[in-house]
Protein backbone atom coordinates (compact mmCIF):
# COMPACT_ATOMS: atom_id res chain seq x y z
CA UNK A 1 0.00 0.00 0.00
CA UNK A 2 1.15 3.55 -0.71
CA UNK A 3 2.74 5.37 2.24
CA UNK A 4 1.04 8.65 3.05
CA UNK A 5 2.19 11.97 4.50
CA UNK A 6 -0.77 13.97 5.84
CA UNK A 7 -0.53 17.75 6.39
CA UNK A 8 -3.33 19.63 8.22
CA UNK A 9 -5.27 18.05 11.06
CA UNK A 10 -8.11 20.55 11.48
CA UNK A 11 -11.82 19.70 11.66
CA UNK A 12 -11.64 17.88 8.32
CA UNK A 13 -8.07 16.61 8.18
CA UNK A 14 -8.05 14.85 11.54
CA UNK A 15 -11.04 12.65 10.70
CA UNK A 16 -9.85 12.01 7.14
CA UNK A 17 -6.42 10.91 8.39
CA UNK A 18 -8.08 8.65 10.99
CA UNK A 19 -10.12 6.96 8.24
CA UNK A 20 -6.99 6.33 6.15
CA UNK A 21 -5.37 4.67 9.17
CA UNK A 22 -8.50 2.54 9.65
CA UNK A 23 -8.18 1.52 5.99
CA UNK A 24 -4.68 0.23 6.78
CA UNK A 25 -2.45 3.00 5.41
CA UNK A 26 0.79 3.91 7.15
CA UNK A 27 0.61 7.65 7.94
CA UNK A 28 3.09 10.36 8.85
CA UNK A 29 1.14 13.37 10.13
CA UNK A 30 2.02 17.05 10.44
CA UNK A 31 0.00 19.87 11.96
CA UNK A 32 1.23 23.41 12.67
CA UNK A 33 -0.30 23.15 16.17
CA UNK A 34 1.34 19.83 16.99
CA UNK A 35 -1.06 18.84 19.80
CA UNK A 36 -3.86 18.26 17.26
CA UNK A 37 -1.87 15.23 16.09
CA UNK A 38 -1.64 13.58 19.53
CA UNK A 39 -4.67 11.30 19.13
CA UNK A 40 -3.49 10.01 15.73
CA UNK A 41 0.06 9.48 17.04
CA UNK A 42 -1.39 7.53 19.98
CA UNK A 43 -3.17 5.33 17.41
CA UNK A 44 0.11 4.62 15.58
CA UNK A 45 0.74 7.52 13.15
CA UNK A 46 4.31 8.81 12.89
CA UNK A 47 4.65 12.49 13.87
CA UNK A 48 6.45 14.89 11.51
CA UNK A 49 7.76 18.18 12.84
CA UNK A 50 7.67 19.92 9.44
CA UNK A 51 5.78 19.46 6.13
CA UNK A 52 9.16 18.39 4.67
CA UNK A 53 9.38 15.53 7.18
CA UNK A 54 5.77 14.56 6.41
CA UNK A 55 6.69 14.18 2.74
CA UNK A 56 9.96 12.29 3.18
CA UNK A 57 9.84 8.70 1.91
CA UNK A 58 6.11 8.85 1.17
CA UNK A 59 4.32 8.13 -2.11
CA UNK A 60 1.29 10.35 -1.55
CA UNK A 61 1.27 13.63 0.39
CA UNK A 62 -2.15 15.00 1.33
CA UNK A 63 -2.63 18.65 2.25
CA UNK A 64 -5.83 20.03 3.78
CA UNK A 65 -5.20 23.48 5.24
CA UNK A 66 -7.19 26.72 5.12
CA UNK A 67 -6.52 28.96 2.12
CA UNK A 68 -4.36 29.36 -1.01
CA UNK A 69 -1.35 31.02 0.74
CA UNK A 70 -1.43 28.27 3.39
CA UNK A 71 -1.20 25.53 0.75
CA UNK A 72 1.66 27.43 -0.94
CA UNK A 73 3.38 27.74 2.44
CA UNK A 74 3.19 24.03 3.37
CA UNK A 75 4.31 22.92 -0.11
CA UNK A 76 6.83 25.53 -1.27
CA UNK A 77 7.85 27.28 1.98
CA UNK A 78 10.96 26.65 4.03
CA UNK A 79 10.87 23.03 5.23
CA UNK A 80 7.86 22.62 2.95
CA UNK A 81 6.66 19.33 1.50
CA UNK A 82 8.49 19.81 -1.82
CA UNK A 83 11.86 19.74 -0.02
CA UNK A 84 11.05 16.24 1.23
CA UNK A 85 9.26 14.78 -1.80
CA UNK A 86 10.86 11.97 -3.76
CA UNK A 87 10.59 12.04 -7.58
CA UNK A 88 7.23 10.71 -8.75
CA UNK A 89 5.48 11.45 -5.46
CA UNK A 90 1.92 12.79 -5.73
CA UNK A 91 0.75 15.81 -3.74
CA UNK A 92 -3.03 15.68 -3.29
CA UNK A 93 -4.41 19.02 -2.16
CA UNK A 94 -7.82 18.58 -0.57
CA UNK A 95 -8.15 22.17 0.71
CA UNK A 96 -10.61 24.52 -1.01
CA UNK A 97 -8.43 27.08 -2.79
CA UNK A 98 -8.01 29.06 -6.01
CA UNK A 99 -8.23 27.03 -9.23
CA UNK A 100 -5.72 29.27 -11.06
CA UNK A 101 -3.19 29.10 -8.19
CA UNK A 102 -3.65 25.32 -8.26
CA UNK A 103 -2.72 25.22 -11.96
CA UNK A 104 0.44 27.27 -11.27
CA UNK A 105 1.39 25.04 -8.34
CA UNK A 106 0.89 21.88 -10.44
CA UNK A 107 3.19 23.30 -13.15
CA UNK A 108 5.89 24.21 -10.59
CA UNK A 109 5.68 20.75 -9.04
CA UNK A 110 5.87 19.03 -12.42
CA UNK A 111 9.15 20.85 -13.13
CA UNK A 112 10.46 19.32 -9.89
CA UNK A 113 9.29 15.82 -10.86
CA UNK A 114 6.31 15.79 -8.49
CA UNK A 115 2.70 15.24 -9.57
CA UNK A 116 -0.32 17.11 -8.19
CA UNK A 117 -4.03 16.36 -7.97
CA UNK A 118 -6.51 18.94 -6.65
CA UNK A 119 -9.15 17.06 -4.69
CA UNK A 120 -11.41 19.38 -2.67
CA UNK A 121 -14.23 17.76 -0.76
CA UNK A 122 -17.89 18.21 0.09
CA UNK A 123 -19.83 16.56 2.90
CA UNK A 124 -18.73 18.59 5.90
CA UNK A 125 -17.36 17.41 9.22
CA UNK A 126 -19.90 14.55 9.29
CA UNK A 127 -18.81 13.30 5.87
CA UNK A 128 -15.17 13.53 6.97
CA UNK A 129 -15.87 11.50 10.14
CA UNK A 130 -17.99 8.91 8.38
CA UNK A 131 -15.70 8.60 5.32
CA UNK A 132 -18.55 9.52 2.99
CA UNK A 133 -17.09 12.65 1.37
CA UNK A 134 -17.68 13.63 -2.23
CA UNK A 135 -14.24 14.27 -3.73
CA UNK A 136 -13.93 16.32 -6.95
CA UNK A 137 -10.56 16.01 -8.65
CA UNK A 138 -8.42 17.74 -11.23
CA UNK A 139 -5.20 16.52 -12.82
CA UNK A 140 -3.77 13.83 -15.08
CA UNK A 141 -5.92 10.73 -15.49
CA UNK A 142 -3.11 8.22 -14.87
CA UNK A 143 -2.06 10.02 -11.67
CA UNK A 144 -5.69 10.18 -10.51
CA UNK A 145 -6.07 6.42 -11.12
CA UNK A 146 -2.92 5.72 -9.11
CA UNK A 147 -4.25 7.47 -6.00
CA UNK A 148 -7.95 6.59 -6.34
CA UNK A 149 -7.84 3.85 -3.67
CA UNK A 150 -6.44 6.40 -1.19
CA UNK A 151 -9.30 8.79 -1.97
CA UNK A 152 -11.84 6.00 -1.46
CA UNK A 153 -10.37 5.65 2.04
CA UNK A 154 -11.95 9.06 2.81
CA UNK A 155 -14.91 9.38 0.47
CA UNK A 156 -17.72 7.58 -1.31
CA UNK A 157 -18.00 9.55 -4.54
CA UNK A 158 -14.63 10.22 -6.18
CA UNK A 159 -14.63 11.81 -9.64
CA UNK A 160 -12.03 13.22 -12.02
CA UNK A 161 -13.55 16.43 -13.42
CA UNK A 162 -10.77 17.41 -15.85
CA UNK A 163 -7.22 18.79 -15.82
CA UNK A 164 -5.50 20.67 -12.98
CA UNK A 165 -7.89 23.10 -11.27
CA UNK A 166 -11.07 21.32 -12.45
CA UNK A 167 -11.65 19.91 -8.96
CA UNK A 168 -11.42 23.41 -7.46
CA UNK A 169 -13.70 24.84 -10.18
CA UNK A 170 -16.28 22.16 -9.35
CA UNK A 171 -15.98 22.97 -5.65
CA UNK A 172 -16.77 26.64 -6.47
CA UNK A 173 -20.00 25.44 -8.10
CA UNK A 174 -20.76 23.41 -4.98
CA UNK A 175 -20.28 26.39 -2.66
CA UNK A 176 -22.43 28.59 -4.91
CA UNK A 177 -25.33 26.15 -4.65
CA UNK A 178 -24.86 25.60 -0.91
CA UNK A 179 -24.81 29.32 -0.04
CA UNK A 180 -28.24 30.13 -1.45
CA UNK A 181 -29.64 26.85 -0.15
CA UNK A 182 -28.43 27.73 3.36
CA UNK A 183 -30.19 31.10 3.11
CA UNK A 184 -33.37 29.28 2.03
CA UNK A 185 -33.14 27.07 5.11
CA UNK A 186 -32.68 30.14 7.38
CA UNK A 187 -35.80 31.79 5.91
CA UNK A 188 -37.72 28.53 6.17
CA UNK A 189 -36.87 28.15 9.87
CA UNK A 190 -37.75 31.79 10.57
CA UNK A 191 -41.16 31.31 8.95
CA UNK A 192 -41.78 28.03 10.78
CA UNK A 193 -40.99 29.79 14.05
CA UNK A 194 -43.31 32.74 13.33
CA UNK A 195 -46.14 30.41 12.26
CA UNK A 196 -45.85 28.76 15.68
CA UNK A 197 -44.97 25.37 14.20
CA UNK A 198 -42.88 22.71 15.89
CA UNK A 199 -39.67 23.63 14.04
CA UNK A 200 -37.93 20.30 14.54
CA UNK A 201 -40.97 18.54 13.12
CA UNK A 202 -40.91 20.91 10.14
CA UNK A 203 -37.33 19.82 9.37
CA UNK A 204 -38.31 16.16 9.60
CA UNK A 205 -41.37 16.54 7.37
CA UNK A 206 -39.70 18.75 4.75
CA UNK A 207 -36.69 16.44 4.62
CA UNK A 208 -38.96 13.83 3.09
CA UNK A 209 -40.06 16.11 0.26
CA UNK A 210 -38.71 18.46 -2.39
CA UNK A 211 -37.16 20.84 0.20
CA UNK A 212 -34.78 18.12 1.36
CA UNK A 213 -31.13 19.21 1.34
CA UNK A 214 -27.89 18.56 3.18
CA UNK A 215 -28.17 22.11 4.55
CA UNK A 216 -31.67 21.42 5.90
CA UNK A 217 -30.59 18.13 7.49
CA UNK A 218 -27.37 19.46 8.99
CA UNK A 219 -28.48 22.92 10.10
CA UNK A 220 -32.28 23.38 10.26
CA UNK A 221 -32.65 22.15 13.83
CA UNK A 222 -29.38 23.71 14.96
CA UNK A 223 -30.58 27.16 13.84
CA UNK A 224 -33.69 27.06 16.02
CA UNK A 225 -31.75 25.46 18.88
CA UNK A 226 -29.26 28.34 18.64
CA UNK A 227 -26.42 25.83 18.30
CA UNK A 228 -23.74 27.63 16.33
CA UNK A 229 -20.82 25.27 17.04
CA UNK A 230 -18.70 25.04 13.91
CA UNK A 231 -18.56 22.12 11.53
CA UNK A 232 -17.55 24.66 8.88
CA UNK A 233 -16.30 28.07 10.05
CA UNK A 234 -17.98 31.18 8.59
CA UNK A 235 -14.45 32.56 8.01
CA UNK A 236 -13.76 29.61 5.68
CA UNK A 237 -17.13 29.93 3.91
CA UNK A 238 -16.31 33.58 3.24
CA UNK A 239 -12.96 32.49 1.75
CA UNK A 240 -14.90 30.21 -0.64
CA UNK A 241 -17.35 32.97 -1.58
CA UNK A 242 -14.40 35.26 -2.30
CA UNK A 243 -13.00 32.61 -4.68
CA UNK A 244 -16.36 32.33 -6.47
CA UNK A 245 -16.74 36.12 -6.66
CA UNK A 246 -13.38 36.33 -8.44
CA UNK A 247 -14.76 33.93 -11.08
CA UNK A 248 -18.06 35.89 -11.19
CA UNK A 249 -16.08 39.05 -12.03
CA UNK A 250 -13.90 37.22 -14.56
CA UNK A 251 -16.96 35.88 -16.44
CA UNK A 252 -19.02 39.13 -16.07
CA UNK A 253 -21.79 37.38 -14.15
CA UNK A 254 -24.30 38.66 -11.61
CA UNK A 255 -24.88 36.32 -8.63
CA UNK A 256 -27.41 37.98 -6.34
CA UNK A 257 -27.92 34.97 -4.06
CA UNK A 258 -24.23 34.58 -3.32
CA UNK A 259 -23.74 38.31 -2.91
CA UNK A 260 -26.53 38.49 -0.34
CA UNK A 261 -25.08 35.60 1.66
CA UNK A 262 -21.62 37.20 1.52
CA UNK A 263 -22.96 40.43 3.01
CA UNK A 264 -24.97 38.59 5.66
CA UNK A 265 -21.84 36.66 6.67
CA UNK A 266 -19.95 40.02 6.79
CA UNK A 267 -22.42 41.14 9.44
CA UNK A 268 -21.95 37.95 11.49
CA UNK A 269 -18.17 38.25 11.18
CA UNK A 270 -18.55 41.70 12.74
CA UNK A 271 -19.90 40.10 15.93
CA UNK A 272 -17.35 39.01 18.54
CA UNK A 273 -16.10 35.56 17.49
CA UNK A 274 -18.64 35.54 14.63
CA UNK A 275 -16.23 34.21 12.01
CA UNK A 276 -15.52 31.17 14.16
CA UNK A 277 -19.21 30.22 14.32
CA UNK A 278 -20.47 27.46 12.05
CA UNK A 279 -22.12 28.40 8.75
CA UNK A 280 -25.60 27.95 10.32
CA UNK A 281 -24.75 31.26 12.06
CA UNK A 282 -26.15 32.84 8.87
CA UNK A 283 -29.45 32.67 10.79
CA UNK A 284 -28.12 35.38 13.13
CA UNK A 285 -27.83 37.79 10.20
CA UNK A 286 -31.39 37.01 9.12
CA UNK A 287 -32.58 37.69 12.67
CA UNK A 288 -30.78 41.06 12.60
CA UNK A 289 -32.39 41.91 9.24
CA UNK A 290 -35.87 40.84 10.40
CA UNK A 291 -35.50 42.44 13.82
CA UNK A 292 -36.83 39.31 15.49
CA UNK A 293 -35.50 35.99 16.74
CA UNK A 294 -36.41 32.43 15.82
CA UNK A 295 -38.06 30.43 18.54
CA UNK A 296 -38.32 26.67 18.66
Ligand code: NAP
Pocket residue numbers: 008009010011012013031032033034036064065066067069070073074094095096097121122123124125231232233236237240
Ligand atom coordinates in the same frame (compact mmCIF):
# COMPACT_ATOMS: atom_id res chain seq x y z
P1 NAP B 1 -9.73 24.09 10.26
O1 NAP B 1 -10.34 23.20 11.28
O2 NAP B 1 -9.63 25.54 10.53
O3 NAP B 1 -8.27 23.51 9.92
C1 NAP B 1 -7.35 24.22 9.15
C2 NAP B 1 -6.04 23.47 9.19
O4 NAP B 1 -5.08 24.16 8.38
C3 NAP B 1 -5.42 23.38 10.58
O5 NAP B 1 -4.79 22.13 10.70
C4 NAP B 1 -4.40 24.52 10.56
O6 NAP B 1 -3.34 24.35 11.48
C5 NAP B 1 -3.91 24.38 9.14
N1 NAP B 1 -3.26 25.60 8.63
C6 NAP B 1 -3.87 26.77 8.30
N2 NAP B 1 -2.95 27.66 7.87
C7 NAP B 1 -1.75 27.03 7.90
C8 NAP B 1 -0.43 27.42 7.57
N3 NAP B 1 -0.15 28.64 7.08
N4 NAP B 1 0.57 26.53 7.75
C9 NAP B 1 0.31 25.29 8.23
N5 NAP B 1 -0.92 24.86 8.56
C10 NAP B 1 -1.94 25.72 8.39
O7 NAP B 1 -10.49 23.96 8.86
P2 NAP B 1 -11.23 22.71 8.18
O8 NAP B 1 -12.70 22.89 8.39
O9 NAP B 1 -10.56 21.46 8.54
O10 NAP B 1 -10.99 23.08 6.64
C11 NAP B 1 -9.78 22.76 5.95
C12 NAP B 1 -10.02 22.98 4.45
O11 NAP B 1 -11.11 22.14 4.01
C13 NAP B 1 -10.43 24.41 4.08
O12 NAP B 1 -9.87 24.77 2.85
C14 NAP B 1 -11.96 24.33 4.01
O13 NAP B 1 -12.50 25.33 3.20
C15 NAP B 1 -12.14 22.94 3.44
N6 NAP B 1 -13.44 22.30 3.73
C16 NAP B 1 -13.99 22.34 4.98
C17 NAP B 1 -15.23 21.72 5.20
C18 NAP B 1 -15.90 21.72 6.56
O14 NAP B 1 -17.12 21.40 6.62
N7 NAP B 1 -15.24 22.03 7.64
C19 NAP B 1 -15.90 21.07 4.15
C20 NAP B 1 -15.29 21.03 2.91
C21 NAP B 1 -14.06 21.65 2.70
P3 NAP B 1 -3.53 24.81 13.02
O15 NAP B 1 -4.24 23.67 13.69
O16 NAP B 1 -2.15 25.03 13.52
O17 NAP B 1 -4.35 26.09 13.01
